[in-house]
Amino acid sequence: MPRECITIQAGQCGNQIGCKFWESALREHAAAAGNQGAVFDDALSSFFRNVDTRYKPPREIKPRGGNTPILSLKARAVLIDMEEGVVNQLLKGQLSDLFDKKQYITDNSGSGNNWAQGHEFYGPKYSESILEKIRHEAESCESLQSFFMLHSLGGGTGSGVGTYILELLDDNYPKVYRFCTSIFPSAEDDHVVTSPYNSLLSTAKLAEHADCVLPVENQALIDIIRKRESLDARLEAGQRLPSSITSKGSKAIQGKSFDQMNGIAANLLLHLTSSMRFEGPLNVDLNEITTNLVPYPRLHFLVSSIAPLSTSGRLVQRPQSINQIFTEVLSRDNQLMKASPSSYTYLACAFLMRGNFCTITDLNQNVSRIQQRLHMVHWNTEGFKTGLCHQPPLDSPLSLLCLANNTCIGSRFASMKESFSKLYKRKVYVHHYTEYMDPGVFEDSCCQVDDLIAEYAALEVLRPPDTVQRLKSVLSNI
Amino acid sequence: MGVVVVQLGQGGNQMGYALFRCLASASNSFPDQFFRSSDKKGKTKARAVIIDMEPKVIHGIIGRAKSAPAQINRAVWTYDARGVVTGDSGSGNNWARGYYDHGPYNLNSMLKAVRAEVEQCDVFGGFIILQSMAGGTGAGLGAYLVEALKDEFPSSFILCYCIWPYESGEVIVQNYNVLLTLSHLQSFADGIIILQNEQLSIICRMLLSIQRPSFDDLNELAVQGLGCILLPSYWRAIETSSRPVSRAASKGDSESKLSNDNSGQSRVRILSDLLASLCFHPGYKVLTLRFTPQVPAQSLAFTNFTWDAQLKYLRQMFITGAHKELEMDWNIQLPRSAVHNNKQAMLSPTVPYLVNRSVASLLILRGNESEYVDVSGFADDRLYPIWQVDPLSVASSSSMYGQYELAACLISNCQSSVLPASRALTKGYKMLASRAYLHQYFEHGMEHASFDSAFASVEDIVCRYSTL
Numbered sequence: 001m002p003r004e005c006i007t008i009q010a011g012q013c014g015n016q017i018g019c020k021f022w023e024s025a026l027r028e029h030a031a032a033a034g035n036q037g038a039v040f041d042d043a044l045s046s047f048f049r050n051v052d053t054r055y056k057p058p059r060e061i062k063p064r065g066g067n068t069p070i071l072s073l074k075a076r077a078v079l080i081d082m083e084e085g086v087v088n089q090l091l092k093g094q095l096s097d098l099f100d101k102k103q104y105i106t107d108n109s110g111s112g113n114n115w116a117q118g119h120e121f122y123g124p125k126y127s128e129s130i131l132e133k134i135r136h137e138a139e140s141c142e143s144l145q146s147f148f149m150l151h152s153l154g155g156g157t158g159s160g161v162g163t164y165i166l167e168l169l170d171d172n173y174p175k176v177y178r179f180c181t182s183i184f185p186s187a188e189d190d191h192v193v194t195s196p197y198n199s200l201l202s203t204a205k206l207a208e209h210a211d212c213v214l215p216v217e218n219q220a221l222i223d224i225i226r227k228r229e230s231l232d233a234r235l236e237a238g239q240r241l242p243s244s245i246t247s248k249g250s251k252a253i254q255g256k257s258f259d260q261m262n263g264i265a266a267n268l269l270l271h272l273t274s275s276m277r278f279e280g281p282l283n284v285d286l287n288e289i290t291t292n293l294v295p296y297p298r299l300h301f302l303v304s305s306i307a308p309l310s311t312s313g314r315l316v317q318r319p320q321s322i323n324q325i326f327t328e329v330l331s332r333d334n335q336l337m338k339a340s341p342s343s344y345t346y347l348a349c350a351f352l353m354r355g356n357f358c359t360i361t362d363l364n365q366n367v368s369r370i371q372q373r374l375h376m377v378h379w380n381t382e383g384f385k386t387g388l389c390h391q392p393p394l395d396s397p398l399s400l401l402c403l404a405n406n407t408c409i410g411s412r413f414a415s416m417k418e419s420f421s422k423l424y425k426r427k428v429y430v431h432h433y434t435e436y437m438d439p440g441v442f443e444d445s446c447c448q449v450d451d452l453i454a455e456y457a458a459l460e461v462l463r464p465p466d467t468v469q470r471l472k473s474v475l476s477n478i
Numbered sequence: 479m480g481v482v483v484v485q486l487g488q489g490g491n492q493m494g495y496a497l498f499r500c501l502a503s504a505s506n507s508f509p510d511q512f513f514r515s516s517d518k519k520g521k522t523k524a525r526a527v528i529i530d531m532e533p534k535v536i537h538g539i540i541g542r543a544k545s546a547p548a549q550i551n552r553a554v555w556t557y558d559a560r561g562v563v564t565g566d567s568g569s570g571n572n573w574a575r576g577y578y579d580h581g582p583y584n585l586n587s588m589l590k591a592v593r594a595e596v597e598q599c600d601v602f603g604g605f606i607i608l609q610s611m612a613g614g615t616g617a618g619l620g621a622y623l624v625e626a627l628k629d630e631f632p633s634s635f636i637l638c639y640c641i642w643p644y645e646s647g648e649v650i651v652q653n654y655n656v657l658l659t660l661s662h663l664q665s666f667a668d669g670i671i672i673l674q675n676e677q678l679s680i681i682c683r684m685l686l687s688i689q690r691p692s693f694d695d696l697n698e699l700a701v702q703g704l705g706c707i708l709l710p711s712y713w714r715a716i717e718t719s720s721r722p723v724s725r726a727a728s729k730g731d732s733e734s735k736l737s738n739d740n741s742g743q744s745r746v747r748i749l750s751d752l753l754a755s756l757c758f759h760p761g762y763k764v765l766t767l768r769f770t771p772q773v774p775a776q777s778l779a780f781t782n783f784t785w786d787a788q789l790k791y792l793r794q795m796f797i798t799g800a801h802k803e804l805e806m807d808w809n810i811q812l813p814r815s816a817v818h819n820n821k822q823a824m825l826s827p828t829v830p831y832l833v834n835r836s837v838a839s840l841l842i843l844r845g846n847e848s849e850y851v852d853v854s855g856f857a858d859d860r861l862y863p864i865w866q867v868d869p870l871s872v873a874s875s876s877s878m879y880g881q882y883e884l885a886a887c888l889i890s891n892c893q894s895s896v897l898p899a900s901r902a903l904t905k906g907y908k909m910l911a912s913r914a915y916l917h918q919y920f921e922h923g924m925e926h927a928s929f930d931s932a933f934a935s936v937e938d939i940v941c942r943y944s945t946l
Contacts, residue, residue: 003532003566003567003568042533042534145567281492281693281694282488282648282693283488283532283535285532285570287568287570287571288570288649290570291570291571291614291651291918292571292651294918295915296914296917348650359690359693360696361689361690362690364644364646364679367646368646371646371647378908379909382647382905383647384646384647384650385647385648385649385650386647386648462912464908468911469907470903471934471937473938473941475938475941
């Protein structure tokens with residue numbers, strides 16, 4: 001009876017990533033089952049339900065000792081979008097069997113890239129229905145551990161309705177963890193004009209209601225794909241690999257690339273939950289991640305990076321040594337967010353390794369090696385959490401995920417605040433928002449994000465005190 | 479006489495499995511104190527209660543026990559399914575969650591499983607608790623359970639075998655967790671053996687030629703010392719006169735050994751005798767194990783073991799406070815006068831200390847001629863405080879221990895046991911001063927005062943040992 005996770009996909013981007021995630025999860029479990037064929041075991045039941053569709057309503061089948069045959073898998077998910085296109089495409093495609101009628105909510109007109117329309121109009125309009133569908137999923141769980149929210153912050157539905165749902169979850173299921181994978185708009189390549197408003201308003205809500213946020217930036221994903229393509233090309237041509245590749249070239253994005261970008265974000269989620277689903281000598285659960293990586297309640301934004309940059313679908317030609325993977329994961333090219341944590345202070349860091357031939361000693365040796373290179377906050381100089389799972393990912397024998405709580409996020413928020421102020425000074429587009437909400441909300445969110453930036457900045461410049469007060473034992477006088 | 483082993487959390491369960499394998503394979507029959515035969519089919523079950531807040535590890539070890547090949551022409555042993563207590567959600571490395579949430583919630587089922595196992599013992603000898611100190615379940619739930627057991631079974635002994643995490647960081651909040659656990663165990667357990675992952679790893683890499691030790695390797699090494707203590711042994715004197723009777727050196731037959739050589743010697747009663755000789759003072763409960771030989775398995779057949787050599791290394795490890803046989807400082811001489819003040823060294827980790835002083839020690843020797851070896855070097859007055867009149871107890875057994883011709887294990891109540899706690903205090907203060915991670919603990923009902931009292935309690939422990 002493992003801990004179940006319910007995935008909530010909001011908005012166009014959220015649903016597209018979700019689609020990729022479900023596809024990869026099924027492939028991963030099929031690969032793990034091997035030749036015997038898949039059975040509905042505890043690992044699968046953390047993300048899927050097993051139902052017998054011959055009955056009406058379909059009867060739920062629990063995993064019992066790992067021998068239950070699979071009848072029909074349904075994903076533990078709720079899909080929400082204020083326009084029908086994306087969800088309908090999902091329901092017509094290969095994954096249509098995974099979702100039943102009780103799991104999605106759609107509307108016709110969309111949110112118009114307007115956070116206020118999503119948060120103040122569609123949110124309350126559908127709140128009963130959303131809660132009902134989530135409750136239906138939660139009831140089929142034996143021991144619900146967390147909610148995963150997939151959404152983007154630049155648009156209207158993902159940001160507005162997504163954060164509204166977060167508040168609902170905080171009120172109704174306070175003890176269940178809320179993890180958000182939020183797609184932040186890129187600084188350079190952004191097509192939505194109102195995205196600074198949407199992202200700032202959402203960030204304020206995320207700081208308050210989420211337990212942990214994994215920000216992902218589109219630009220970082222694009223760069224990863226470009227680097228991966230050129231690495232592949234060089235591997236095939238048999239050339240030596242350079243140590244770093246700068247990302248130049250045209251900004252045109254083909255349709256295929258969106259799929260790959262979603263794949264990377266989905267990979268992040270799979271990696272994060274691998275220890276919950278598969279066996280390993282050192283398991284790391286989601287609640288362990290929050291306990292170890294969140295030193296202060298509002299500072300829960302983690303920079304993630306993955307190594308090796310997997311060539312999707314093809315096995316890496318030679319297994320890279322573990323040391324090399326550790327070095328790679330700390331480079332800027334592997335991050336899913338555009339930031340430079342090496343120039344800032346690390347508050348805490350987690351390394352989650354997946355693979356068969358790595359032992360705890362390799363992890364520890366590399367962690368001690370890396371400790372010297374990173375600038376850690378003074379009260380946490382050995383702040384590293386390690387985890388090891390024996391099931392390797394689909395396309396590589398070994399893979400490492402690094403989650404870092406680093407003050408560089410503060411500077412990223414500061415630049416977000418700046419683009420927000422540029423627009424807000426002139427009050428452009430504000431009238432679209434005030435149609436649905438009070439203008440004071442802008443000011444409040446601004447204050448909240450300012451506080452957040454200040455907290456990170458304070459930790460950045462923190463210096464160790466000269467003496468630390470120690471309790472004195474009574475016996476020391478004897 | 480039966481001893482119940484309670485395995486808590488991932489670390490405790492993995493080590494417990496290794497311990498039972500070691501006990502089963504180190505002698506010819508399943509020792510009665512740790513195994514019992516279930517009446518229905520005559521299968522041997524371990525006297526164990528298995529507790530974890532997530533089911534994966536427990537399923538793993540029960541599966542491994544069931545599918546393991548028969549050990550040394552005896553039947554296999556398994557775990558009793560009624561002695562398993564699991565939760566679903568894990569403790570998330572959060573000590574407060576283990577102590578304040580899972581503890582009270584699972585108390586009834588845990589006590590029920592423990593009671594059932596205790597009732598199966600003819601004469602109950604006590605509890606051995608296996609736990610790690612850095613996590614949430616082993617540490618938090620473990621501390622709660624020890625208190626509850628002391629309440630429920632007030633006259634039974636509790637020995638805790640605790641894993642101290644890698645100091646380079648296994649869990650970020652480990653400093654809080656180890657200090658909270660240690661302070662609670664100090665109040666409620668009778669003896670606490672601390673086992674450092676780091677030392678085990680160093681021994682594996684430098685002495686046992688295992689370049690990249692996995693947790694299984696570390697566990698196997700960890701339970702060697704414990705197994706050496708727990709298997710049957712007999713008291714003997716420190717100084718022995720040589721006996722004219724010659725004995726046949728048959729290695730396999732422990733029954734005849736009993737009647738021939740060890741008649742008139744009393745058997746060491748596990749836990750009661752152990753704790754009486756070592757932890758007689760309520761302020762000194764923290765113990766360290768040192769085991770010799772530390773030789774790779776493949777070299778055992780080619781190495782010539784003599785008692786003199788092994789005991790020489792063991793004694794030097796004892797004096798210098800080392801855990802491995804290499805790189806010891808042989809120049810350390812015992813001071814001329816009996817009083818040696820290590821106080822400065824204990825309180826600030828950067829000052830090296832010279833001689834490892836102890837309150838008491840227990841030495842167990844296994845192998846040929848173990849009754850006659852001279853061990854007076856371990857009873858040197860200069861290693862113990864003035865008020866200690868009878869510092870060393872010795873026990874021996876002539877049967878071989880596993881594959882070792884000669885084996886010796888020294889448990890000492892000494893200063894080196896609390897050095898890791900002293901280092902954890904220094905780091906813990908820094909984190910506490912910046913109030914980092916505290917909200918995670920306060921959410922589950924802890925208060926700042928509990929941290930203060932835990933830190934104070936560990937300061938007391940360190941201070942007491944430093945005055946030896």
